[in-house]
Amino acid sequence: MKPILFVFVLFVMLSTTYIIPTVYAEEEDDDREGYGEMKREREHHDEGIPLGTDIGNVILYGTIAAIGVSVVYTAFKITSSKRKSHLKS
Amino acid sequence: MTNKKNGLKLVVFLTVLILLVIPPTLTYAGDNDDDAEDIVENLGWVAVGAGIMANVPFIAMNKIRRYALKTSSSTIQIAKQIRTVYKPVLNFHIMLNSIGYFAGMTHGLMLFRHLDSISLSLAIVMSVMMVSGLLLKYTSSRNSKIFGKLLHGQFGLVILLTALVVLHIIIGDD
Numbered sequence: 001m002k003p004i005l006f007v008f009v010l011f012v013m014l015s016t017t018y019i020i021p022t023v024y025a026e027e028e029d030d031d032r033e034g035y036g037e038m039k040r041e042r043e044h045h046d047e048g049i050p051l052g053t054d055i056g057n058v059i060l061y062g063t064i065a066a067i068g069v070s071v072v073y074t075a076f077k078i079t080s081s082k083r084k085s086h087l088k089s
Numbered sequence: 090m091t092n093k094k095n096g097l098k099l100v101v102f103l104t105v106l107i108l109l110v111i112p113p114t115l116t117y118a119g120d121n122d123d124d125a126e127d128i129v130e131n132l133g134w135v136a137v138g139a140g141i142m143a144n145v146p147f148i149a150m151n152k153i154r155r156y157a158l159k160t161s162s163s164t165i166q167i168a169k170q171i172r173t174v175y176k177p178v179l180n181f182h183i184m185l186n187s188i189g190y191f192a193g194m195t196h197g198l199m200l201f202r203h204l205d206s207i208s209l210s211l212a213i214v215m216s217v218m219m220v221s222g223l224l225l226k227y228t229s230s231r232n233s234k235i236f237g238k239l240l241h242g243q244f245g246l247v248i249l250l251t252a253l254v255v256l257h258i259i260i261g262d263d
Binding site: 051 | 204205206207209210213214217232235236239240243245246249253260
């Protein structure tokens with residue numbers, strides 16, 4: 001189990017180390033060359049359901065809630081089956 | 090001892106994979122080039138294709154095996170035959186799903202600036218499925234194995250993943 005834990009920790013650490021600078025790199029800089037053109041292109045592309053909107057939040061929190069419910073349900077199933085086997089013995 | 094060696098190999102493999110995949114990904118993420126965008130889009134289709142190829146035969150095989158075991162004694166032969174090919178099919182399922190996961194994540198990182206709620210939800214569900222699969226495959230504790238098995242095979246999560254993939258494709262095409 002230990003090497004697997006190590007893999008997960010390493011994976012999470014590397015992912016966050018790479019992602020956080022990217023997020024900061026995405027910040028707008030008005031002095032950049034061709035800024036207006038890039039912004040127009042980006043506005044043209046961003047036609048999905050952006051983060052922070054009502055529908056977007058419903059989808060995101062709904063997904064997280066569904067995952068949470070699945071995890072709790074799985075844990076409940078395991079504990080209830082263990083309790084049953086304890087009662088039988 | 091063998092477990093430790095395998096764990097170390099896995100760590101080295103994943104580290105090299107991450108170091109090889111993420112920096113070029115971020116370089117492409119800064120590009121507005123049409124060719125780069127095509128590559129990124131194709132990567133998404135690779136993930137979808139790998140996911141379909143890895144999961145549809147595997148789920149069908151498991152359903153047929155369970156059905157054959159439940160119905161009557163004459164179909165038990167079919168279940169036994171399926172059991173002989175279970176291991177290779179499982180390996181195929183793991184391999185293609187890993188390819189699909191990394192292709193999907195690379196696609197997501199490359200299009201990081203167009204991140205929307207569906208893509209983020211999809212990434213979260215994919216990661217949960219991947220982690221539960223890894224837990225199921227590599228953990229030795231009985232409880233963790235049962236937990237991984239139940240979580241990995243949740244019908245609700247599979248439906249949620251499929252719905253998010255379909256929504257992602259529809260919105261991405263618009």
